[in-house]
Structures are given as structure tokens and as C-alpha cells.
Amino acid sequence: xxxxxxxxxxxxxxxxxxxxxxxxxxxxxxxxxxxxxxxxxxxxxxxxxxxxxxxxxxxxxxxxxxxxxxxxxxxxxxxxxxxxxxxxxxxxxxxxxxxxxxxxxxxxxxxxxxxxxxxxxxxxxxxxxxxxxxxxxxxxxxxxxxxxxxxxxxxxxxxxxxxxxxxxxxxxxxxxxxxxxxxxxxxxxxxxxxxxxxxxxxxxxxxxxxxxxxxxxxxxxxxxxxxxxxxxxxxxxxxxxxxxxx
Amino acid sequence: xxxxxxxxxxxxxxxxxxxxxxxxxxxxxxxxxxxxxxxxxxxxxxxxxxxxxxxxxxxxxxxxxxxxxxxxxxxxxxxxxxxxxxxxxxxxxxxxxxxxxxxxxxxxxxxxxxxxxxxxxxxxxxxxxxxxxxxxxxxxxxxxxxxxxxxxxxxxxxxxxxxxxxxxxxxxxxxxxxxxxxxxxxxxxxxxxxxxxxxxxxxxxxxxxxxxxxxxxxxxxxxxxxxxxxxxxxxxxxxxxxxxxxxxxxxxxxxxxxxxxxxxxxxxxxxxxxxxxxxxxxxxxxxxxxxxxxxxxxxxxxxxxxxxxxxxxxxxxxxxxxxxxxxxxxxxxxxxxxxxxxxxxxxxxxxxxxxxxxxxxxxxxxxxxxxxxxxxxxxxxxxxxxxxxxxxxxxxxxxxxxxxxxxxxxxxxxxxx
Numbered sequence: 001x002x003x004x005x006x007x008x009x010x011x012x013x014x015x016x017x018x019x020x021x022x023x024x025x026x027x028x029x030x031x032x033x034x035x036x037x038x039x040x041x042x043x044x045x046x047x048x049x050x051x052x053x054x055x056x057x058x059x060x061x062x063x064x065x066x067x068x069x070x071x072x073x074x075x076x077x078x079x080x081x082x083x084x085x086x087x088x089x090x091x092x093x094x095x096x097x098x099x100x101x102x103x104x105x106x107x108x109x110x111x112x113x114x115x116x117x118x119x120x121x122x123x124x125x126x127x128x129x130x131x132x133x134x135x136x137x138x139x140x141x142x143x144x145x146x147x148x149x150x151x152x153x154x155x156x157x158x159x160x161x162x163x164x165x166x167x168x169x170x171x172x173x174x175x176x177x178x179x180x181x182x183x184x185x186x187x188x189x190x191x192x193x194x195x196x197x198x199x200x201x202x203x204x205x206x207x208x209x210x211x212x213x214x215x216x217x218x219x220x221x222x223x224x225x226x227x228x229x230x231x232x233x234x235x236x237x238x239x240x241x242x243x244x245x246x
Numbered sequence: 247x248x249x250x251x252x253x254x255x256x257x258x259x260x261x262x263x264x265x266x267x268x269x270x271x272x273x274x275x276x277x278x279x280x281x282x283x284x285x286x287x288x289x290x291x292x293x294x295x296x297x298x299x300x301x302x303x304x305x306x307x308x309x310x311x312x313x314x315x316x317x318x319x320x321x322x323x324x325x326x327x328x329x330x331x332x333x334x335x336x337x338x339x340x341x342x343x344x345x346x347x348x349x350x351x352x353x354x355x356x357x358x359x360x361x362x363x364x365x366x367x368x369x370x371x372x373x374x375x376x377x378x379x380x381x382x383x384x385x386x387x388x389x390x391x392x393x394x395x396x397x398x399x400x401x402x403x404x405x406x407x408x409x410x411x412x413x414x415x416x417x418x419x420x421x422x423x424x425x426x427x428x429x430x431x432x433x434x435x436x437x438x439x440x441x442x443x444x445x446x447x448x449x450x451x452x453x454x455x456x457x458x459x460x461x462x463x464x465x466x467x468x469x470x471x472x473x474x475x476x477x478x479x480x481x482x483x484x485x486x487x488x489x490x491x492x493x494x495x496x497x498x499x500x501x502x503x504x505x506x507x508x509x510x511x512x513x514x515x516x517x518x519x520x521x522x523x524x525x526x527x528x529x530x531x532x533x534x535x536x537x538x539x540x541x542x543x544x545x546x547x548x549x550x551x552x553x554x555x556x557x558x559x560x561x562x563x564x565x566x567x568x569x570x571x572x573x574x575x576x577x578x579x580x581x582x583x584x585x586x587x588x589x590x591x592x593x594x595x596x597x598x599x600x601x602x603x604x605x606x607x608x609x610x611x612x613x614x615x616x617x618x619x620x621x622x623x624x625x626x627x628x629x630x631x632x633x634x635x636x637x638x639x640x641x642x643x644x645x646x647x648x649x650x651x652x653x654x655x656x657x658x659x660x661x662x663x
Contacts, residue, residue: 051515079517091512093505099254100501105516112522118498125255132252142254164516 002065004029004168004198010049010059011222019045020056021222027168032194034209034230035202037219038242043202044088046219047170051085052078064167080110084166088173088202090153094146098137098156101145102128105160127163134189135159150177158189168198175208187211206230266635267492270575271485278481285477286470298473299459299545300589304582305480306542307565309487311581312574313531313538314562316491319571320500321527322507324424326559327413327431328535330438331406333554335536336543337442338405340455341389342398343544346462348372349393379453386448402540403533409434410532411525418521418528423510435556442551454550458543473545480541484578487534491574494530503527564616568623569630576632583631588612 005027012020020042027033037043048054050061052075061070063081070078079085092101106124109115132138135155140148145156154177161169171190175183190199190212203209209216209230216233218225226236233239281301284292293301310332317323352371356363363371374383391397417430445451461472495503502523505513510520543549562581569580590596591612599606608615623630 053511074519075511075514076517076519079515085515087512091509093501093508093512095504095508096501097254103498104501104505104518110517110519112519112526115502115518115523116494116499116526120257120498125252125257128255129252138252141252160516 002029003027004064005050006060006062006067007046007050008060008062010056010061012045012049012054012056019222020049023059023219023223025217025224027198027200029167030194030196030198032190032212032214033198033200034212034214034216035200035219036204036206036209036216037225040221041219042222043219044172045222047085047172047202050078050170051075051083076110079164079166082167083170084161084164084168085170086157086161086172086174088176090150090157092145092148092153092156092160095144097142097144098132098148099128099141101156102131102141102159102163105163107163107165131159131163134162136185151179151182154178155182158186162189162193166197169193169200171199171201173203173205174201175203175205183208184211264492264496266573266575267488270488270578274481274485274488278478281477282474285474295470295473298470298477300586302473302477302480302545303542304585305477305484306538306545307562307585308578308581309480309484309538310535310562311565311569311577312484312488312491313534314566315569315571315574315577316495316503317527317531318563318566319573319577320495320507321503321524322510323524323528324428324563325431325528325531326428326556326563327410327435328532329558329562330435330554331410331532331535332539332542333549333558334406334409334438335402335539336546336549336553337449337455338398338401338536339540340458340543340549341392341401341449342395343458343460343462344376344455345372345389345392346395347457347460348375350462351375377450380445380451388448399540402536406536407529407533410529414525414528415521418524421521432556432559435554435559439551439554439556442554449551452551454548454553455543456548458549459545459547461544476541476545480545483537483541487538488574488578490534494527495574564620567630568619570632571630573632575635576630579631584616588616591615 003026005025007023007025009022009024010020011018011022023042023046025046035043035046045054049056050070052070052073056071059071062068063070063083068081070081070083093104096104103120103124106127108118108124128141129138132141135158137148137152137155137159140152145153148156154174158171158174161171169190174186174190178186187208190201193199194214201209201212215228216230217227218233218236218239220238220242225242226233226239228236281293281298284290285298286293286295310328314325314328317325317328349368349372352368352375353363356368356371369385370383373385377383377385385392391401413431413434417427422430441447442449443452449455459469459472461467464472467475494500502513502518506518506520506523513520565581565584566577567580568584569578570576591608594609596608598608627633629636
């Protein structure tokens with residue numbers, strides 16, 4: 001299988017603290033990948049670097065078959081290449097309706113002039129309705145996102161991520177604040193999405209990761225500690241020492 | 247999958263989505279017609295010519311405030327430079343007004359001489375007339391187009407557009423936001439006004455441009471008719487500007503603009519170029535403010551660098567805050583009310599209050615009152631005067647919950663709205 005994202009020995013330090021230490025990682029075109037690790041392992045910093053929010057001190061982030069280097073590109077350019085991100089804390093536009101949030105995220109032309117002259121087409125409407133049904137917010141389309149419950153905001157953000165139709169989804173703790181039934185729905189949704197694209201999930205919750213049934217990468221102190229199936233990594237002595245054993 | 251039509255996604259024209267636009271335009275039309283009928287120019291004479299001018303100027307300020315609301319209330323850029331663009335518009339149109347009128351006057355006074363003046367002599371005489379106050383007798387380069395009305399009108403749009411474009415490009419590209427951006431815009435405004443104060447700026451230093459109320463070619467009209475003409479032009483500009491901004495803040499483009507205000511980092515992760523959109527909004531509103539200024543100063547008659555100073559732009563922000571940020575009619579209302587009250591208080595319309603040992607003179611204390619009003623609105627009514635409209639009872643109130651308690655009951659969105 002071809003590689004979609006290749007993180008090649010990146011390092012970054014903040015005030016002398018090495019948040020990411022010579023980290024290398026490859027993500028294939030399709031499939032799920034879970035990234036776990038204790039607090040401060042560099043999970044979020046890794047996402048920040050890949051999405052262009054943080055610039056690494058050294059290393060490359062190569063994208064697609066052409067091997068385009070994402071380091072130094074703006075966040076919006078990277079997003080347009082097909083990298084979508086869901087944040088740990090749900091970040092939706094609370095002053096706007098659910099429909100407006102989804103409409104903004106839809107995969108459409110993004111240059112200022114096209115946005116200026118954009119009109120919501122029937123195709124857009126059908127897509128918004130389909131997404132809203134998928135995330136259980138069809139009857140809340142006209143409500144402001146700020147009125148939604150925490151779990152519903154999580155769903156809305158997942159919906160916005162799906163609306164972007166990205167090639168790589170970076171999902172930070174999707175299950176936080178969800179009921180058991182909602183968690184199952186989330187796992188289904190992520191697994192389905194992973195059939196046609198790459199999905200990387202950062203998660204604390206072992207049970208959730210187990211249900212994803214995917215390859216797991218364990219981060220510790222900014223580098224890869226172990227990689228493999230969940231059973232493989234949980235059996236690894238290093239992992240037990242730094243993470244599970246505590 | 248077949249989806250039943252969802253009410254929240256129904257296609258609706260912009261005006262149906264935002265009925266306040268029609269109401270605002272209706273009020274504007276009624277005010278315009280009312281003032282016209284009652285004005286001296288139309289014969290009724292209830293409203294004096296000078297008050298028609300005051301009202302016309304107020305409409306221009308409303309247009310500037312609406313532009314300010316779009317850049318600040320919708321896009322989140324607290325610009326303290328939009329009255330500078332307003333002033334540039336005034337200077338640009340003033341250059342033509344002054345040049346054309348001075349040519350007429352000089353040509354008339356030289357007409358009696360035995361030899362008609364050569365064009366060169368005429369130029370020299372006009373330049374001495376205009377720039378004598380700053381000790382110069384020739385046209386500075388900045389007046390190169392001043393003989394042509396179309397070119398100067400082009401400058402009304404071009405100069406502020408370029409200035410805002412270059413300034414915005416530099417500021418937004420370096421991701422300067424929030425209070426630092428405000429300080430930067432204020433710095434630009436201060437620099438501009440200090441430059442204008444200099445005699446060798448070419449724009450007559452602190453004398454500014456004067457006699458702008460005399461419109462060359464319309465000598466036969468008289469100020470009463472001219473005032474009505476400008477009042478109409480101001481009302482038309484306000485109406486068109488209001489429509490333009492109502493369009494800009496609607497639909498997906500409006501969503502993106504408001505999203506930039508609320509969380510610009512998140513908008514980037516959706517793939518939108520935040521800088522480009524901000525630059526577009528900043529420049530467009532600057533140009534509209536300049537057009538408002540170009541209509542304002544022929545009614546005011548005089549422009550000087552003090553009007554470009556940062557204080558004017560701060561006032562503009564205060565008007566918008568008092569009127570209510572994030573709604574266009576709020577900004578217009580705030581600008582109209584506060585600027586009219588300001589001229590009432592400072593013009594001696596309000597009697598002084600003798601307190602025995604101290605007399606409260608409103609010409610001095612008006613600023614204090616305005617400051618208190620600003621603080622009160624900020625603390626107690628962040629929605630401003632426009633928020634009062636939210637208190638109005640609305641025609642059939644929308645159901646908030648489901649239509650019944652059962653599981654199968656219709657949700658609100660399924661029923662008739």
C-alpha cells in the first residue's frame with residue numbers, strides 16, 4: 001500500500017523542552033491508526049506539526065506520492081491538500097447554526113473570490129442533510145451550535161471533518177464526553193471512513209482503542225516507543241514500564 | 247438516500263432571511279422624502295438649509311459606521327483608521343472642488359485686463375491663490391489630477407483602497423491581531439494626520455481645504471438646492487452601501503467572515519485563507535468609508551487634518567459600540583443618534599446647569615457624558631441600542647421544542663414554521 005504521510009525524523013523543542021524528539025512515522029493511504037501515550041508524550045504537538053500550526057526545528061513531513069514537504073506551508077494550504085483535523089476540545093462556531101457550520105466545512109472552492117460569490121447549491125443542501133443525519137443532528141440544523149450539548153458539539157465537529165472530505169483525518173480524543181452508545185457509533189463511523197482514507201486517532205481511552213481494532217503507535221517523550229497491534233504493544237515491556245505500569 | 251426537505255436548509259432570498267434590511271431601507275426612504283418635503287429648498291421651509299446639511303452629513307457618518315460595523319462587528323478587526331480613509335475621500339474630492347472654483351474666480355478677476363492671461367499665468371495665479379497660505383506659488387505633485395473631476399473621483403476610491411490594501415496585507419500577513427492590530431491602525435492614522443499637518447505635505451497643512459460647499463458649475467443653484475442634492479446623494483450612498491454590506495455578511499461568505507471574528511485559527515484548519523478574506527473586508531470597507539467622506543465634506547465645506555486624527559476613528563468605534571456591533575442598522579442608528587446629539591450638546595442646544603458653585607457647561611461636559619454612555623453600554627448592554635429591537639414582540643413565536651410529548655411527535659422543524 002502506498003504511503004500518504006511520511007513524518008521523517010522531526011524534532012521540536014519549546015524553551016529547551018524536547019516535545020518531539022526525532023519522531024518518524026508513516027501513514028498509509030487508507031486505514032485506521034491509533035496513537036496513544038501518556039500526557040506530555042507529544043501527541044498533540046505531532047498533530048500541530050503535521051497540520052502546520054507548529055514548525056519543527058528539523059525534519060520533514062512528506063505528503064502524497066509526490067512527496068511534497070508540508071513544513072513551512074500555511075495551515076489553510078495544508079487543509080486544502082486534504083488534511084482534516086478534529087480538536088480535543090470541540091471547536092465549532094458557536095454563534096452560528098449547525099447548518100452554517102457544516103456548510104462552511106463542505107469541500108468547495110476556498111479562494112476568497114470564490115467564497116465571495118459562492119451560493120449554496122442543491123448538492124450542498126443534500127450533502128448537509130446527509131451529514132446531519134449521519135451525526136444525529138438533522139433536527140438541530142437550525143439551532144446555534146452554542147446551544148448544543150458537549151457530546152453534540154463533538155458530533156458536529158466530526159460532521160465538519162467528514163464534510164471536508166479529507167484524505168487524512170486527524171482526530172483528537174473523539175470519544176470524550178460521549179455515552180457508550182455514542183462511542184459505538186463513533187467507532188463505526190471512523191472505521192467506515194477509514195475504508196477510503198487514512199484516519200489517525202489520538203486517544204487516552206484503551207477500551208475505545210481496542211474497539212477500533214487497528215494498528216497502534218505508542219508515543220513517549222516525543223518519540224515512538226512501540227508500534228503494532230494493541231495486544232502487541234500492551235505486551236511490550238517498555239510500554240508497560242512508562243505507561244501502563246504506572 | 248432521499249432526504250425530506252429540511253426547513254433549516256430551505257432556499258430563501260437574502261432579504262427574506264434578513265427582514266431588517268428592508269425595514270432599514272424603508273426608514274431611510276421615509277426620512278429622505280420627509281426631509282425633502284420639509285426643507286427650505288422645496289419651499290416648506292420647516293427645516294433650515296444648514297440643518298439639511300447636518301442631516302446629510304449624518305447619513306454619511308452612518309455609512310462610515312455601517313462599514314466600521316462590518317470590519318469590526320462582523321470580521322473582528324477593531325480598525326482605528328476608518329475615519330482616516332473617510333478623510334482621504336474628503337481631501338480627494340476637495341482638491342477638485344477647490345481647484346475648479348479658484349480657476350473660475352481667478353479667470354473672472356483677470357477677464358478685465360487688456361491682454362487675456364496665458365494658461366501659464368492663469369495656473370500661476372490659481373496656485374498662488376490656493377497655496378499662498380503655506381508660502382508656495384505652484385501646484386504640488388499631489389494636485390496633478392486636481393483639474394479633472396473624474397480623475398479625482400477615481401482617487402477617492404484608489405488612494406484609500408491602495409493604502410488599506412498595502413497596510414492590511416502587511417499587517418494580516420504577519421498575523422497581527424486584536425489590540426496590537428488596533429494600535430497599528432491607530433499608528434497609521436496618526437502618521438497620516440501628522441503628515442497632513444505639515445505645510446510641505448502639499449495639502450495646505452493645518453489650513454486644510456475650504457470653500458468646498460461651493461460646487462463649480464452649480465453656481466445658479468443656491469445652497470438650499472445643493473443641500474438637498476447632497477442629502478439625496480448621501481441617502482442613496484447609504485442605501486446602496488447598506489445593501490452591499492447586507493449581501494457581504496449573508497450566506498457562506500458571511501459565515502466565514504463571522505467565523506474569522508470568533509476563531510480565526512479554526513477557520514484556517516478548514517482550509518480558508520483567513521488573510522485574504524480579512525484584507526478584502528478591510529479594503530472594501532475602507533473604500534466605502536472614503537466614498538462617505540467624499541460626500542460629507544462638500545456638505546461640511548471645510549476639511550482639515552484634525553478630522554483625520556485618531557480621535558475621529560475612536561468616535562466611530564464608540565458610535566458603533568453604542569448602536570450595537572454585529573448588526574448593520576445598529577451601527578447606523580448609533581452614528582445618527584450620537585452624532586446628532588453631539589452637535590446638539592456642543593452647539594449650545596442644551597441649557598447649562600447652574601449648580602451654585604459650578605456651572606455644568608455641556609460644550610465641555612458632553613464628552614464626559616458620551617464617555618459614561620460608552621462605559622454603560624459596554625458593561626450593561628453589550629448589544630447596544632440595536633439590542634432594543636430584540637425586545638420587540640415577534641409575530642407568531644416559533645415553537646422551541648417538539649410538538650408533543652410522545653416519541654413520534656413532530657419536531658419543531660417538521661411542523662409549519
